[in-house]
Amino acid sequence: MNELDNLLSADFMAPMAALGVAAAVTYFWRGLGVAVSGKMDKDSAVFRWVTCVAYALLAGLIARMILLPIGPLAELGLEQRAGATIISLAVFFLTRKNLLAGVTAGATALVLMAKLGPL
């Protein structure tokens, strides 16, 4: 019974409410996407527009995550994140678009700069 009491305690359930709400709004978008897609012609102008919106949203989100992050990365300076991003891009193109090399270089640069201060 103790186990169950623990699980149902406020400490456990309060975050569960937050997680539940987050999951519900997230699923709302995915489910709505499935519902709407059934009524949309892949060759229509509306579909091409939605495609552009999707790519713009993704690019906007990624740029924001790098330049203006929330979470632990926010503790670092903009110049550290931008510097690590530039190093990652440079290695990516120098290695003929090797994803793993680019990503590893960027993350390593970030860790080093976080430890030692900006280069």
Add this chain to the structure above:
Amino acid sequence: MHNTPDNFGSIRAAYIQGAKDALTIPALILGSTYMGFGALVSETGLEVWHALISTAVNWAIPGQIATMELYAINASLFAIAAAVGLINCRLMPMTIVLMPFIRNKKTPKIVYYFMSNFIAVTGWAAAMKQCPRLPEEQRLPYFTGFVVPLWSVCMLATYIGYHLPGLLPAEVTMGLVFLNPVYFMLVFLADFTQPGRPTALILGAILGPLTFLLTPNWSLLITGLVAGTVAFLISEHKHKKAQSQ
């Protein structure tokens, strides 16, 4: 049957190829990211179950990080719903765009409603690249084969990461979290030349941070609508011009 990038030969082979494609770099990067997420949750003082449930039913890292950050500062449920809803609004156009490339006539609708839970950037980008080239019956299997193992790796990594803080220096956690946006950026740069995409990607990347400075909550919605519409108008204009010539 011949195995090519345009035809894996059988439905079974499509599942396996999806898993093979996922369980290399994508699993490595997302695995690291989710270790970072697990570590973040344990630093917030929550239990491992919270971290696992978040990855299980709310799989897509930006919304998961936002949920934890907002919870940590005691934000109201309404504030959490609004913020996560606005961050994850991209999942609707992403789903609309992907569906025609994974749909087939035989699979019941409910399957798509279930599988849509696994639509997130990595699997989406992989399926957008591979699925249009495949025979219809191999498309959903490829996507499923890709995302289900990838999600399983994320669950495991969340669990491991939760038990890491204290073992890992804070800088390394930062590096793990940083892997994710940098990886996404390079994935889109690798397929950059697909028609119609560069304008949307560039405009989005510029507007995203700028609008975030003005209005963090509405930033993504504005970015998607404005940058997406402008990119659409430019590409339609080019298309018409090319046709009239």
